[in-house]
Amino acid sequence: MMTWLQHLPVLPIVVPLIAGALILFLPERYGLRITLALTSVLIQLAVAITLLYLITDAAPQIWQEGVGVYNIGAWPAPFGIVLVVDRLAAMMVMLTAVVALASLVYSLANWDRVAPGFHSMFQFLLMGLNGAFLTGDLFNLFVFFEVLLASSYGLALHGSGPSRVKAGLHYIAVNLTASFLFLIGVAMIYGMTGTLNMADLAERVVLLAPADRSLFEAGAAILGVAFFVKAGIWPLNFWLPSTYAAASAPVGAVFALMTKVGIYAVVRIGTLLASADVETSFIDVGLFYGGAATVAFGVIGMLAAQHLGRFVSYSVIASAGLLLMSLGLRNEELTAPILFYLTSSVLATAAFFMLNGLTERMRLTSTNDAADIAPLPDVTYLGFGVKEPADPHSPSDEVGIAIPAAMAFLGLAFVCCVLLVAGLPPLSGFVAKFAMLHAVVTAAPGAAESWHSWVLIAAVLATGFGAVIALARIGLRLFWSVTGRTTPRLRLIEVGPVAFLIVLCIGLTAAAGPVMMYLQSAAESLHAPEVYIRLVHTHVAGVAP
Amino acid sequence: MELIFATAIGVLTGSGVWLLLRPRTFQVIMGLALLSYAVNLFIFGMGRLVTDRPPIINADGATDPALYADPVPQALVLTAIVISFATTALFLVVLLAARGLTGTDHVDGREPE
Numbered sequence: 001m002m003t004w005l006q007h008l009p010v011l012p013i014v015v016p017l018i019a020g021a022l023i024l025f026l027p028e029r030y031g032l033r034i035t036l037a038l039t040s041v042l043i044q045l046a047v048a049i050t051l052l053y054l055i056t057d058a059a060p061q062i063w064q065e066g067v068g069v070y071n072i073g074a075w076p077a078p079f080g081i082v083l084v085v086d087r088l089a090a091m092m093v094m095l096t097a098v099v100a101l102a103s104l105v106y107s108l109a110n111w112d113r114v115a116p117g118f119h120s121m122f123q124f125l126l127m128g129l130n131g132a133f134l135t136g137d138l139f140n141l142f143v144f145f146e147v148l149l150a151s152s153y154g155l156a157l158h159g160s161g162p163s164r165v166k167a168g169l170h171y172i173a174v175n176l177t178a179s180f181l182f183l184i185g186v187a188m189i190y191g192m193t194g195t196l197n198m199a200d201l202a203e204r205v206v207l208l209a210p211a212d213r214s215l216f217e218a219g220a221a222i223l224g225v226a227f228f229v230k231a232g233i234w235p236l237n238f239w240l241p242s243t244y245a246a247a248s249a250p251v252g253a254v255f256a257l258m259t260k261v262g263i264y265a266v267v268r269i270g271t272l273l274a275s276a277d278v279e280t281s282f283i284d285v286g287l288f289y290g291g292a293a294t295v296a297f298g299v300i301g302m303l304a305a306q307h308l309g310r311f312v313s314y315s316v317i318a319s320a321g322l323l324l325m326s327l328g329l330r331n332e333e334l335t336a337p338i339l340f341y342l343t344s345s346v347l348a349t350a351a352f353f354m355l356n357g358l359t360e361r362m363r364l365t366s367t368n369d370a371a372d373i374a375p376l377p378d379v380t381y382l383g384f385g386v387k388e389p390a391d392p393h394s395p396s397d398e399v400g401i402a403i404p405a406a407m408a409f410l411g412l413a414f415v416c417c418v419l420l421v422a423g424l425p426p427l428s429g430f431v432a433k434f435a436m437l438h439a440v441v442t443a444a445p446g447a448a449e450s451w452h453s454w455v456l457i458a459a460v461l462a463t464g465f466g467a468v469i470a471l472a473r474i475g476l477r478l479f480w481s482v483t484g485r486t487t488p489r490l491r492l493i494e495v496g497p498v499a500f501l502i503v504l505c506i507g508l509t510a511a512a513g514p515v516m517m518y519l520q521s522a523a524e525s526l527h528a529p530e531v532y533i534r535l536v537h538t539h540v541a542g543v544a545p
Numbered sequence: 546m547e548l549i550f551a552t553a554i555g556v557l558t559g560s561g562v563w564l565l566l567r568p569r570t571f572q573v574i575m576g577l578a579l580l581s582y583a584v585n586l587f588i589f590g591m592g593r594l595v596t597d598r599p600p601i602i603n604a605d606g607a608t609d610p611a612l613y614a615d616p617v618p619q620a621l622v623l624t625a626i627v628i629s630f631a632t633t634a635l636f637l638v639v640l641l642a643a644r645g646l647t648g649t650d651h652v653d654g655r656e657p658e
Contacts, residue, residue, distance in 0.1 A: 139621055146628045153635055162646045166654040169570070169643050172636050173652075176577050177565065179632070180584045183625055187584075190618065191591030 005054070009070040009083045011047045012093050012130035015040050020123030034108060037119045041101050044126065048094040055090045056518065065531050066521065069136075069539035077536050078200040084136035084536060087522035088339070092133040092264055095343060098504065099257050099350045100126050102497035106354050107250035109494045114159045114248070121158075125151040125254060132261050136536060138186050138196045138223075141265065145182065145230070149175050152258060155251045156243055167242040174229065174239045182226035188219025199536035202272040202529060220273070224266065224283065231262030232320045234294040241301060244313035249357025252312070253350035259316055260342055263323050270327070271526045272533070288328030288452060294321030295459045299466035308356045308474055312349055315421050318463045319345040325456055326436060331443050335523035336516060337435035343515075344428040344508060348420035351501035355413050358494060359478055406490045409499075411479050416502045418475065422467035423460075428508040433460050435516065546594055550586070557583035568657075570640045570650050574633065581629040585622050592618030 019040030023033050055066055063069075068085040071077065085093075104122065112118040128148025135141050153175075157168045190196055192212045193204045208216055229236045244255050270283070298318025305311035319341070326338050416427065423433035437460060440453045508515060525531060557579050564576030592615035600616035602608065640650075647654040 139624070143624065143628070146632070150632060150635065153632075153639070157639065157642075160642070160646075162654065165639065165643045165646050169639055169652060169654075172632075172639055173565070173573055173577070176629075176632055176636065177580070179629075180580050183584045184587060187588040187591040187618070187621070190621070191593075196617070 005050075006070070008047060008051060008054070009068055009085045009134055010072065012044050012051075012097075012134065013083075013127055015043050015047070016123040016127040016130070020120045020127065023123065024117075024120045030113075033119050034112070037104060037123065040123055041097065041104050041126070044093075044130070045097040045101055048090070048097040051085055051090040052094055055085060055087055056521075065535065066525050067532050067535045069536055071539060077539065078195055078197045081140050082136040082197065082199075082536055082539070083134045084199075084532065085134060086525055086532060087518065088264075088267070088526060089133045091339065091343070091519070091522060092260075093130055095346055096126060096129045096133070096257060099254060099346065099501075102350065102501050103250040103253040103354070105493055106253070106357075106497040107248075109491050111159070111248050111250050117154065118158060121151040121154040122254075124148075125155060125258075129257065129261065133264060136198050138189065138198060138201070140196075142179070142182050142186055145261070146179060148258065148261070149179070152255065155254070156247050158251055159248045161246075163242075164246045167239070167246040170239045171243040174236075178226045178229035178236075181222050181229075185219045185221075185223030185226060188222065189216060192216040192219065197536070198269065198272050199529075199533040202533055203537075205273065220269075221283070223269075224286075227262045227265045227269075228290065228324075229262070230259065231266065231324065232259050232294070232317050233290045233324055234297040234317075234321070237294065237297070237317055237320075240317060241310055241313040244316060244353075245307070245309035249354050252309070252353035252356070256312075256316055256349040256353060257346050259320050260323075260346055263320065263327075263342065266324070266327060267526065272529050274330075274527075274529070284328045284330050286328070287324050288455075291321045291323070291325030291328055292455060292459060294318070294324060295463060297321070299462055302466050302470045305470060305474070308359060308478065309353075311470055311474060312352045312356055312421075315352070315463075315467060316349055318466070319349070322436075322459060322463060325459060326440075329440070329452060329456060331439065332523065332527050333439040333443050334436065335526060336519040337432060337439050339519045339522060340428075340435055340512075340516060341432035344420065344432045344505060347501050347505050347508070348417060348429060351413070351498050351505075352417045352421065354494070354498050354501075355410070355417055358490060358498070359410060359414070407479075409490065409495060413498050413502060414475060414479065416505070418468070418471045420502075420505055422471065423464040424468070426509065428505045428512065431509055431512045433464065436460060546596075550590055550594060554583050554586050554590070557586070568651055568653075570643065570652055573652060574636055574640060577636065578633060581625075581633070585625055585629075588618050588622050588625060592616075 019036050023036050026032060026036075051068075054063060055068060063085070066087055069077075070083040070085070072081045072083065074080070100122075107118065107122070125148050128144045128146075128151060131144030132141060132148060135144060153168065153172050156171055157164050186196070189201065192208060192215050193201055195201050195204055205213075205216060225236075232240045240259070244252055247255055266287075295318055298314050298316075298321050301314030302311055302318060305314055323338055323342060326334050418424070419427045420429040423429040437457055440456055443453070561576045561579035561583055564572045564579065567573065567576070595614050598612060598614040600614045600619050602613055643654060644650050649656055651657070
C-alpha cells in the first residue's frame with residue numbers, strides 16, 4: 001500500500017497519456033471514447049484529492065515536510081528527472097482536474113463530435129498541464145509546455161471556421177517563437193550552471209563566477225520572457241483575446257487555466273532562485289510595471305468588448321496582470337491571497353466561458369457573429385468521414401432535457417459569474433481581493449514600496465469597477481433587451497458543469513478559512529525553498545520508509 | 546571554429562526573425578524553421594565546442610570527464626529537433642487551412658488595402 005502511494009505523483013501524467021493514446025488507436029466507438037475520457041479525468045481527480053490529503057502531513061511516513069519527491073526511473077536527483085509535489089503543485093493539479101471534469105462533461109453535449117480527435121487532444125492537454133505543474137526539471141518543463149501547447153493548437157482550432165483558423169495562426173506563430181526563447185533560456189542556464197534540475201540550480205547559482213553570473217541572469221530573463229508570453233503579459237498578449245474568444249466554450253474553459261501555467265512557472269522558479277539571492281529587483285520592477293500595463297490593457301479591453309466571449313478573454317488578461325503585479329511586490333504576506341485569487345479566478349472564468357457558450361444560443365442565428373463562427377461547410381466533414389454535427393449555435397432540435405427555467409438559470413449563473421469576476425461580495429472573488437488588499441495595507445510600509453502598494457490597490461479596484469460596468473452593459477443587452485432573443489434549450493450536461501464550478505466557488509467562500517490556512521502553508525513552503533532543495537537532493541527512490 | 550559557429554547562428558537568427566515578421570504565411574513558416582535551426586545550434590554550442598571527444602563514455606570504465614564531450618546538450622537538441630519538427634508540420638496544416646478558408650496567404654487573412 002505504501003509503495004503504491006509513492007507512485008502517486010506520476011499518475012496525473014501517465015493516466016491521461018494512456019487514455020489519450022488508447023482513444024486514438026482503439027476502434028472508433030463513441031461510447032468507448034467517452035468512457036475512457038471520463039474515467040481518466042475521474043482518476044486524475046481522485047489522485048489530486050489524495051495528493052492534497054497526503055501533502056498536508058497526513059501521512060508523514062511517505063512525504064515529510066509537505067514535499068513529495070518522485071525520481072523517474074529511480075535515478076537520483078540532479079542526474080535523473082524528478083517530479084516534485086508540494087502544496088502549490090498539488091493545488092494546481094487539483095484545479096486542473098476540477099476544470100477538466102467540468103469542461104469534459106460540458107463538451108459531451110455536442111462539441112466533442114464536431115471534429116475527430118477532440119478527446120485525445122484533451123487528454124494530452126491535461127497531461128501537459130499536470131506535467132508542467134509537477135516537474136522539477138527545467139527541460140522537462142519545456143517538454144510538458146510543448147505537449148500542452150501542441151494539443152492546445154489543435155483544440156483552439158477545434159470546430160474550425162475562418163475566425164478560429166485566423167486566430168489560431170497567430171496563436172501558433174507567437175507560441176512557437178516563445179518556445180524558441182524558452183529553449184535559448186534553458187540552454188544558457190545549462191551552459192552556465194551545468195544543471196537542469198531546479199533545486200540543484202538554486203544551489204549552484206550561488207557558486208557562479210561574476211562573469212558567468214551575468215550570463216546566467218540573461219538566460220533567466222529570456223526564460224522569463226517565454227513564461228510571460230504564456231501568462232499573457234502586455235505587450236506580448238495580443239494573440240490572447242481573439243484566440244480565447246474564438247475557441248469553443250469547453251476549450252476556452254481549459255484555456256482559462258492554461259494562462260496560469262506561465263504564472264505558476266514564474267512563481268516556482270522565482271521563489272527557488274530567490275533563495276540564492278539572485279539580483280531580482282530588476283525582474284520585480286519588470287513584473288510590477290508589466291503587470292500594471294497588463295491590467296490597464298485588460299480593463300480597457302473589458303470596457304470595449306462587445307461580446308461576452310471577448311469580455312471573458314480580457315478578464316483573463318486582467319487577472320493575469322493583477323497576479324503578476326502582486327508577485328512583483330515580493331511581499332511574502334501577499335502570496336497566499338495571490339494563490340486564493342488564482343484559484344477563484346480560474347474557476348470563475350472557466351464557468352464564464354461555458355456560460356458564454358450557452359448564452360450565444362440566445363442570439364438569433366441570422367446575426368453576423370453567429371455566421372462568423374459557424375462550423376465548417378459539409379465538405380470538410382465528408383473529408384474527415386464525420387457526420388455533420390448539429391449547429392451548436394442554433395436552438396437545436398435534438399433530444400434534450402429542456403429546463404423550464406432556462407432563462408432563470410442563465411441569468412442567475414451570469415450574476416454569480418459577475419460577482420466572482422468583479423470581486424463583489426459575497427462570493428470568493430471578493431474574499432480573494434479583500435485578502436490581497438488586506439495583505440498590502442497591513443504590510444510594513446517601506447518608503448519605496450508604499451506607492452507601489454497604492455498602485456496595486458488602485459489596480460485591484462479598477463479591475464472590479466471595469467468588470468462591473470462592462471458586465472452591466474453586456475448583461476442588459478443579453479437578458480433584458482427583448483428583441484432578437486430566443487429562449488434557448490439547455491441540456492443538463494451543459495448546465496451541470498457551469499453550476500458545478502459556481503457551487504465550487506461558493507464552497508470556496510464558505511470554506512475560505514481552511515483554504516486560506518492551506519494556502520498560507522503553501523506560501524510558507526514556497527518562501528522557504530531550502531526544504532524543497534534538501535528533499536530533492538536527499539530523496540532516494542525505491543527505499544520503503 | 547567559434548567565430549564560424551557564432552556567425553552561423555547569428556545569420557540564421559537574423560534571417561529567421563526577418564522572415565517571421567513578413568506578411569506571407571510561407572515566409573513566416575520559413576522564418577520559424579530557420580529560427581529553430583539557430584536555436585538548435587545554440588543549444589549544441591552551450592555544451593562547449595570541442596573536437597575528437599565522444600559524448601558516450603566507454604564501457605571499459607575510463608572515467609576522466611575531460612576526455613568526453615557533454616552529452617546533455619546533444620540529447621536536448623535531439624528532443625528540440627523532434628518537437629520543432631512536429632510543431633512546424635502542424636503549423637503547415639493550419640497555414641493550408643487558412644489559405645483554403647480565407648483565400649489569401651496573408652497572415653491576417655485579408656489583403657491590406
